Amino acid sequence: MFKPDLCDLCGDCLVECQWIDIERDQAIASFKAMIDGQETPILKQCITCYACNEICPEKANPFDLIAELQEKYRVFLDEETARIEEAKYVFAGELEGLPRSERVMTTCVFAKTDASLLQGELYDLPRVGGKPYYCWVLFSHWGAESIQRKHARDLVDRLSLTGASEIVCFHDDCYAMLATLAPEYGIEVPFRPVHLSEYIVEYLTRNKDRIKPLDLKIAYQRPCSSRHTPEKEHYIDELFELTGVTRVCRTHDREKALCCASIKLLLGNGDPVPDQEKNIIDARESGAQAMACLCPMCIHNLSPVAQKHGMPLIFLSDIARMALGEIQSPLS
Ligand code: SF4
Ligand code: SF4
Structure with missing residues (x-):
């Protein structure tokens, strides 16, 4: 507010x-x-x-x-279109297969669309995901913030039904919703939201003896929703440090980060490619061998430009998996 x-x-x-x-x-x-x-x-x-x-x-x-x-002023979506888009995400059925656990991960809508990013030992914990657990943060990109606010309580209530004291958020948007936006809306969140980077740091710390330092220089792609929760940023640094990765110092990181810019297409607000090129070139000129993304949408949206400039994109948890020897580095 x-x-x-x-x-x-x-x-x-x-x-x-x-x-x-x-x-x-x-x-x-x-x-x-x-x-x-x-x-x-x-x-x-x-x-x-x-x-x-x-x-x-x-x-x-x-x-x-x-x-x-x-x-x-209905700058982006008119009322009718906003209603149609809202209806696509509303869940009205019965919740099924609800895990009961002290710690549960919410995968938002990504378990189906980006299953390859949720593989391996890191993701071996009780999970919920799909439409009932959609976080609605997209709607504030669309000039329809009241829809995001309207459904926030449903998300919190459904996650509460797991009885978990900690909800690990796979998606940065979900963490923004649970850690910042819902409390700002006056919604009590009866569990502790855990950011994916915090969860990975904790996992790596417990498995420190298995880590083989990667000795890589990687640029970080900070997603837009991280602007809502800057206090958790230190976990990204810790994750890089634990895995032996240097987070390259570059112009467009931290407060000066550029989002993936794809929202420009969604809003009819110009061509995102020159901005994406600026971002990738900044990473390259800073000595990065790859770019690490926290948000699956950044990977999707930056991929064509990253490929054109020979910049591999790596999902954040894959850095941990590489360091634990679970998967090969795409750079080796
Ligand atoms: S940056 Fe300055 S003008 Fe903008 S909201 Fe903050 S105090 Fe107001
Ligand atoms: S920084 Fe600029 S583009 Fe981003 S939300 Fe604020 S006014 Fe909009």
Whole structure:
């Protein structure tokens, strides 16, 4: 939720935005207009990367204001289309095969679409996934944030039925929903959400004697939803360190990360390829032998450009699997 009382109208959120070219005076005027509820060109130019929520020095959540106005002015999806898209994801049946365990992993919608990413000993734990456990975070990319909010409680309630005290989130979006968004919506989350990187670090630490350091230089592709949960970022560094991988220092990582940009296509907001090239070339010029992705969607969306530039993409947990000797490095 946007916190107008914290905003001092510094303009940083728009000036630092990597997708909108704007001078500070105009940024301040535009942001003020949006605080007053007005429609501005920013609403259409914004690609919903969430970065400004992390950038804002006052923690005022400027993206939440932008998202509210994108929906109010129906900048992306009209009401009818939003309803049709919502209906595609609503689950109305009975939950089946509910595991009862202290720790359960939620795989969102990826167990079917990206089964190859969920292989091996790391994923040998009770799991739930599919439509009932969809996290709805896509809808704030679509200018329909109220749909994301509307279904948040269902997700929390269904996961609670497992009785788990910890829910490990395969998808960064699910973690963002459970760790940040649902509590912001006033929903009590009765279990501890565990980020995939935290889970892997814990697993690797328990199996430290089996790790063979990989001695690789890898760039990290930070997904958009990580902007909601920067406090867990240190686990990514720890995972790299434990596996003997150097996270290359590059322009577009951490606060300056570029999202996979594919949302531009979804929003009819221009060609994502030049941005994807900028990202991959940045990784290459920083000495990376490969790029590690946390979000399966980043792998899908960056693949054509990464291939063109000879940059292998590796799913984050595959780094751990390589270090544990479970799979071969694609670079060996
Ligand atoms: S939301 Fe934050 S970054 Fe944006 S103008 Fe207000 S204080 Fe500055
Ligand atoms: S969400 Fe991303 S694209 Fe939109 S204004 Fe904020 S930083 Fe810019």
